[in-house]
Amino acid sequence: MRIGVLGTGMVGQTLSAKLAELGHDVMVGTRDVAALLARTEPGMGQTEPFSAWSRAHPAIRLGTFAEAVAHGETLFNATSGTVSLAVLEQAGAANLDGKVLVDVSNPLDFSRGMPPTLTVSNTDSVGEQLQRAFPGLKVVKSLNTVTAALMVNPRLLADSDHTMFVCGNDAAAKAHVTTMLTDWFGWRDVVDLGDISTARGLEMYLPLWLRLWGTLGTPMLNIKVMR
Amino acid sequence: MRIGVLGTGMVGQTLSAKLAELGHDVMVGTRDVAALLARTEPGMGQTEPFSAWSRAHPAIRLGTFAEAVAHGETLFNATSGTVSLAVLEQAGAANLDGKVLVDVSNPLDFSRGMPPTLTVSNTDSVGEQLQRAFPGLKVVKSLNTVTAALMVNPRLLADSDHTMFVCGNDAAAKAHVTTMLTDWFGWRDVVDLGDISTARGLEMYLPLWLRLWGTLGTPMLNIKVMR
Numbered sequence: 001m002r003i004g005v006l007g008t009g010m011v012g013q014t015l016s017a018k019l020a021e022l023g024h025d026v027m028v029g030t031r032d033v034a035a036l037l038a039r040t041e042p043g044m045g046q047t048e049p050f051s052a053w054s055r056a057h058p059a060i061r062l063g064t065f066a067e068a069v070a071h072g073e074t075l076f077n078a079t080s081g082t083v084s085l086a087v088l089e090q091a092g093a094a095n096l097d098g099k100v101l102v103d104v105s106n107p108l109d110f111s112r113g114m115p116p117t118l119t120v121s122n123t124d125s126v127g128e129q130l131q132r133a134f135p136g137l138k139v140v141k142s143l144n145t146v147t148a149a150l151m152v153n154p155r156l157l158a159d160s161d162h163t164m165f166v167c168g169n170d171a172a173a174k175a176h177v178t179t180m181l182t183d184w185f186g187w188r189d190v191v192d193l194g195d196i197s198t199a200r201g202l203e204m205y206l207p208l209w210l211r212l213w214g215t216l217g218t219p220m221l222n223i224k225v226m227r
Numbered sequence: 228m229r230i231g232v233l234g235t236g237m238v239g240q241t242l243s244a245k246l247a248e249l250g251h252d253v254m255v256g257t258r259d260v261a262a263l264l265a266r267t268e269p270g271m272g273q274t275e276p277f278s279a280w281s282r283a284h285p286a287i288r289l290g291t292f293a294e295a296v297a298h299g300e301t302l303f304n305a306t307s308g309t310v311s312l313a314v315l316e317q318a319g320a321a322n323l324d325g326k327v328l329v330d331v332s333n334p335l336d337f338s339r340g341m342p343p344t345l346t347v348s349n350t351d352s353v354g355e356q357l358q359r360a361f362p363g364l365k366v367v368k369s370l371n372t373v374t375a376a377l378m379v380n381p382r383l384l385a386d387s388d389h390t391m392f393v394c395g396n397d398a399a400a401k402a403h404v405t406t407m408l409t410d411w412f413g414w415r416d417v418v419d420l421g422d423i424s425t426a427r428g429l430e431m432y433l434p435l436w437l438r439l440w441g442t443l444g445t446p447m448l449n450i451k452v453m454r
Contacts, residue, residue, distance in 0.1 A: 115424075115427075117349050117350055118349055121348065121349050121431070122344050122345055122348050122349065122434075123344055157453055157454075158453045161453065162453040163450075191439070191442060192442065193435075193438045193439070193442055194438060194441065194442060197342075198438045200342075200434050201434040201435030201436075201437070201438045201439075202435065204348070204431040204432070204434050204435065205431070205432060205435050207349075207427050207428040207431050208420075208428030208429065208431065208432050209428075210428070211420045211421060211425045211428045212418070212420070212428075212452060212454075214421065215418065215419065215420055215421060216452075216454050218454070220454070221452060221453065221454040222452075222453050223390075223450040223451065223452055223453065224450065224451045224453050225439060225443075225448060225449075225450055226384055226385045226388065226389040226448060226449050226450065226451050227384075227439075227443050227445070227447070227448040
């Protein structure tokens with residue numbers, strides 16, 4: 001499948017690498033291709049500059065946000081939730097119509113130090129913002145509740161005995177994402193929370209997740225919904 | 228032990244009944260004793276007016292907020308998080324000094340319909356508000372992440388194989404609350420999240436919890452932290 005991944009950070013790299021490894025035709029999108037390749041410093045949480053990662057993953061193409069969105073039949077939003085709306089506006093509504101976008105973003109604001117706060121929460125969420133701005137896009141919020149490595153390989157923790165969530169307004173889009181989660185990545189427990197407004201709950205979980213990371217000393221953690 | 232429980236709703240009743248059953252000397256506090264006993268309608272989530280419940284639990288005394296706080300060596304805040312600060316102000320700072328208060332509250336605002344929003348979140352929490360207002364009080368946030376029945380009887384779900392949290396600034400107070408959770412109520416997994424600022428994470432989890440209740444059709448659910 002042709003897949004567009006928006007964002008070249010840790011999450012974008014991890015998703016792209018796994019999707020390419022599974023045989024999909026992946027293009028990763030960024031704001032300014034030349035500027036990204038010219039960068040010599042690794043980004044937050046990364047061990048090497050993007051150019052080095054890109055050379056090690058020659059099958060994954062690099063393009064602008066608009067090119068990656070045009071390329072993909074299915075899209076992943078791996079940009080920061082603080083800029084996701086601007087990124088999709090840059091990509092263009094026409095390229096988005098009718099496509100499924102897995103919204104992995106979190107609106108974390110680190111500018112006031114640790115712990116970060118959310119730039120949108122309580123009465124709204126990034127998932128809802130994107131769905132409102134692009135009614136033709138099928139936004140499915142998912143994967144934002146775990147660290148990148150677990151997103152694509154949940155078996156790294158407790159033999160996958162933990163929970164992933166999906167939410168969104170389009171049942172077929174949620175079914176498609178659920179199949180990717182289970183058949184491609186290995187998730188065993190996927191809970192459908194409801195419509196896109198439930199993205200609030202998923203994004204507002206992040207402060208607890210960050211504190212669990214701090215307390216446990218590792219981001220290799222997740223919650224299992226017991227019922 | 229002498230225990231003061233603030234709040235006569237579902238949570239206050241459930242906590243008081245269990246604590247009295249365990250042999251503790253419990254006083255439950257309310258704003259206006261006469262008005263509460265005169266009420267003939269059951270409260271939200273309750274099946275009978277408070278007076279009927281009170282007659283069925285003769286060992287549990289009823290008093291004002293100030294009387295319940297003065298009575299208790301350990302306190303439970305089972306009022307709505309939207310009024311908790313006002314309730315403690317009514318109880319009086321002098322009565323609170325040096326005591327441990329288990330803050331079970333959530334600042335849920337149902338006035339704009341379902342799902343409710345939080346009246347304080349993201350940059351603050353009820354737990355922090357109470358601790359700031361009463362520096363001599365030892366606030367430990369806990370139990371706010373599950374339905375009342377599970378608070379005092381976690382074995383009702385998955386043989387207690389799920390997680391409870393504590394957070395607060397006073398290590399001895401957290402140790403005391405953790406012992407109550409494990410030895411009195413039967414919790415098997417209690418995670419110490421850190422200082423009282425981590426109450427934000429626990430209160431901001433509520434929107435996800437409410438959606439899980441909606442999706443699963445029952446509040447008899449909880450999360451287990453897999454690590």
